[in-house]
Amino acid sequence: MRVFKMEKGNLVPFLRSLEEFGEVWGPVKKGNSFVYAHEDPEKFDLSAIRTLIPAKKFFLPKVATILKFKNGAWTDNRECKKRVIFGLHPCDLHALNIYHEFYTRIYEDPYYTSNREATLIIGLSCLPDDNCFCNLTDTSTIEEGFDLFFTELDDKFLVWVGSPRGDEVLAKRKDMVEDITQNDIKEYIEWRKKREKMFKVDLSFTGLPEIVSASYDSDIWDKMGAACLSCGTCTMVCPSCTCFDVEDEYDIRNDELNRKRKWYSCFFREYSMVAGGHNFREARAERLRLWYTHKLVGFMSEYGEPACVGCGRCVVSCPVGINVLSVVRALTGEKNDAFWAKTEVKQL
């Protein structure tokens, strides 16, 4: 992998220059959180740890019209706006690689593929906060799945080239980068050591697939199910959740039928419902067990890695504290002060 360095002052002009490739999106502040937005790169906040909604929104939009039907004929409505996405951290890129596997390996999803092809992906290093645990899921560093990756050191960025397209982008902007020196490598190694020491979550993920499998009949699922609101938040914010629903809408304004695809969740009622009204997963406890088994066991056996990348979005998003960390704590007998674990919810 080729690597260059860039002066900090060159970042904004560099990102601005990428508008010729497509809309440049990056993390900006919203309240106390961050969202990816199409703004002037000057506004991008490099301290953003995790955005409210992950970058999957660019590749599987929350709601998108995929087909149109008018005057007796279908037309494909593939949206592939050219974009540059800046600021994806190693966990986000791992999640995107999971997306890529899921949407290309067995059945290629043409909507995903065209969105992916239209997107230039630029990663950015990060320093973990209290809810980051990518060190436990083995996703704290990234080798592939990006065009360029920026590592922020004290006075410069190291710029890693991850694809021929990334190489081309830099080749056209040679005056903005320089070759690295031995000293830069030394600084980088020091930075990595410092970063590794910053992870705070004190928990072991060793042997987790076996523990989750063995806990199939555990009563903690019922305890969690009593508190779960089925709001779907965990699945919306999870960067590796891929599920969607398809729905037809008829627009009377121009006599056109729109087939829409929107994000959907295994926590919603109709997810496991079949014709006749039978529901395979009627209880919230069953849906929770499905989600955690899928993320930590099922995905592992199919793709060789868990579908959790340690980004911490579920940790900061679930109103009742059901998240990968509190669930693992409960399953492994660790102290657990999540709302769902310490509250007796009175069910009727």
Place this chain on the structure above:
Amino acid sequence: MGKPKIGIYGLTGCAGDQLNILNCEDELLKIFDIFEVKSFVMASRAKDESVPLDVAFVEGSVSTEKDLEELKKVREKSRILVAIGHCAVFGGVQSMYMGCEAWMERYKKVYGKEDAVTISPPLEPRPLSAYVKVDAVLPGCPIEKEPFLKMAGLLAQGVIPKNPDYPVCAECKWKENECLLLKGEMCLGPITNSGCGAICPSHNIGCIGCWGPIEEENFAAGIALLESKGYTLDAVIKRFSIFGGTERGEKLAKYIESVKGGCNG
């Protein structure tokens, strides 16, 4: 096949749902073009009640004997009956104390005496589904233009529309809002039907629940969560009741009885 024949009716309620259909100003001609509108008294006093309907839209709760009689007539002549608006779907704010025994007591408190309303004998307010088969619902207080137009589009194609099964939280996440519950606000997003586009939380106002309870609402967890954030049980029950409708009202009454040993009404 001719144009589908429709009728738009109102029982007890503020008529806001019918009004919002009229408010579809740019699309109104189109609606009158794709449907043969047989009855819509808010738009025109010219009406024909003698023909069977393909679709009847009914707003309002059943709050009097007269409402019930009219509803039965409409049901009988309509192939598809659609309940529109919170009152028709859930019972409306007027049904918020359902489940408590003291309905007539409250009635007297409001109207002064037992036979105060002379137009028609009163009934404890209930949604349409308490009396007749309802084929589709469009919640909201009042209904929103876009979901109504979507529904009308599908009905014109002969499809019986289905309301989303997910709560406001889903749409709120799509809007990339910070969660108000996590900030300690009283927000009913997780137990309320979506369709509004999470309009209140998007303006930093907690969801009040005007699209009614989702089918699988876990309100017990909702109560426990809000209590843990410092709200009193009474305050939470009040908020849950406003747009809780008949069904949640009954469940809440049981819940209150089990924790407090009495009715909240």
